């Protein structure tokens with residue numbers, strides 16, 4: 001007969017435990033909430049009160065329901081209070097010895113039929129289970145942060161967990177309104193195994209001063225639609241917890257150097273900069289436990305000053321593909337006269353049709369009125385020649401993604417364009433400096449990377465090479481602001497900010513699938529429901545194109561030579577087989593019927 005979980009225990013009321021208590025109590029389950037000391041208990045109680053008060057203020061919880069929720073929670077110091085519970089969820093710090101000691105104690109104290117669950121993010125559930133005499137009743141129950149909000153729970157079954165225990169825990173997850181994925185015991189399970197390499201790499205960018213904390217977070221929010229940037233997320237997780245997770249993943253997840261904690265994390269932990277919980281991490285918060293960021297010494301001025309920017313009145317766009325069409329549309333809509341040069345294809349029909357279609361769609365959606373539609377088209381000169389670019393102030397190149405093609409074009413632009421013109425390449429995977437050095441004016445050359453689709457994404461990465469002048473960077477930033485875009489400024493490394501962080505994560509997802517650890521649906525689910533991502537990694541891959549992702553990943557790998565960044569063989573094979581995603585009707589999923 002299935003177990004009834006009417007009274008559960010939660011041990012450790014920190015970042016996760018307090019949220020887990022809330023999840024149970026909100027769903028009618030009585031909770032014994034246990035901490036190690038009175039002050040820690042008071043902190044846990046305050047966290048729960050803050051969270052439920054917030055829910056009441058937002059109209060998501062009635063006052064009477066809040067009071068009923070609190071009446072179901074029995075706050076206690078010490079494990080002895082857990083004698084009569086049906087299930088215990090442990091959420092103490094991520095240290096194996098501590099958890100093993102705790103489980104041995106729980107085994108001694110709790111009834112023989114009690115299920116013991118750990119909320120560990122990365123430690124081996126098996127290692128924890130064998131510290132008890134009931135390993136068949138031990139599971140991983142991995143909630144996500146914040147536990148009351150995130151829908152996913154990873155249920156981790158070890159080789160000794162009894163099948164009926166897994167069934168009953170899965171049923172409990174459903175009763176709590178959660179979606180579970182059940183997986184075996186592997187460091188980082190699904191979501192953290194895909195998340196933490198990315199988070200660690202973002203810290204590496206801060207440490208190397210590659211881009212600012214604000215720009216890295218903005219890039220991932222605006223470039224990928226993520227709910228928060230990696231550094232803000234690390235502050236939410238807690239730097240101490242993140243350090244332990246990375247350490248375990250490095251040691252037990254294949255010694256991938258991408259999981260070796262970036263030294264900056266350890267320094268921050270040692271200095272007590274743990275994130276939101278201590279009031280300071282990558283950002284500064286108005287008080288410990290608060291989500292409100294306050295300005296500090298690293299906060300940039302509210303408006304970026306661009307004192308040296310040169311005026312830009314006319315723009316040339318070279319290229320005939322989808323990106324070129326998007327750029328012609330974006331510049332013309334922002335009021336710039338645009339010369340559209342078809343570049344290497346010699347045909348303007350495609351690009352003018354694409355721009356007209358996009359503008360028609362904008363009118364149909366009510367995003368553009370008929371007069372603006374006409375005015376926008378009137379600003380565009382179709383089929384301009386390269387020679388006609390002699391007088392423009394900015395040229396944006398969007399021709400084929402091949403260094404020789406781009407270099408030849410920039411050599412021609414160098415001959416044709418007047419001095420001081422800003423020359424921009426939209427390359428997403430080639431070194432910008434290679435293109436710049438095809439001209440005699442590398443100081444005026446930079447990268448403008450518009451994440452796909454260019455006409456819709458609000459972000460532009462401004463890529464400066466080691467030869468780009470401050471004036472060119474300022475001009476590019478000012479032009480992007482006139483387009484209504486947010487810019488992030490970064491150096492000339494493969495993938496810039498967004499792709500450098502996104503592509504390895506996508507590649508890791510393919511490796512996980514290839515290893516048979518989880519299915520396409522489970523992995524997509526885990527990232528959407530556990531991390532709040534708008535789309536799962538396989539949805540992203542099918543949308544951007546497997547060939548595009550592979551080319552980008554190859555560029556990142558070529559530059560960094562990090563073994564863990566080598567393209568997944570499965571990705572290579574799918575591309576070879578012509579499974580490119582939506583574009584070819586099949587990628588990781590079959591799209592032929594849609």
Ligand SMILES: NC(=O)c1ccc[n+]([C@@H]2O[C@H](COP(=O)([O-])OP(=O)(O)OC[C@H]3O[C@@H](n4cnc5c(N)ncnc54)[C@H](O)[C@@H]3O)[C@@H](O)[C@H]2O)c1
Pocket residue numbers: 011012013014015016017034035036040090091092093094095102119120121122142143144145236237238241245277
């Ligand atoms: N932070 C996250 O985003 C996150 C997400 C999912 C899972 N987890 C996992 O949840 C667990 C807890 O992480 P956290 O971030 O909540 O840590 P935390 O440091 O915020 O909280 C840990 C709590 O455990 C208490 N504690 C320590 N020893 C105890 C004991 N012997 N008995 C009772 N309480 C004790 C501490 O006083 C503290 O309040 C870890 O295993 C972590 O990997 C964390």
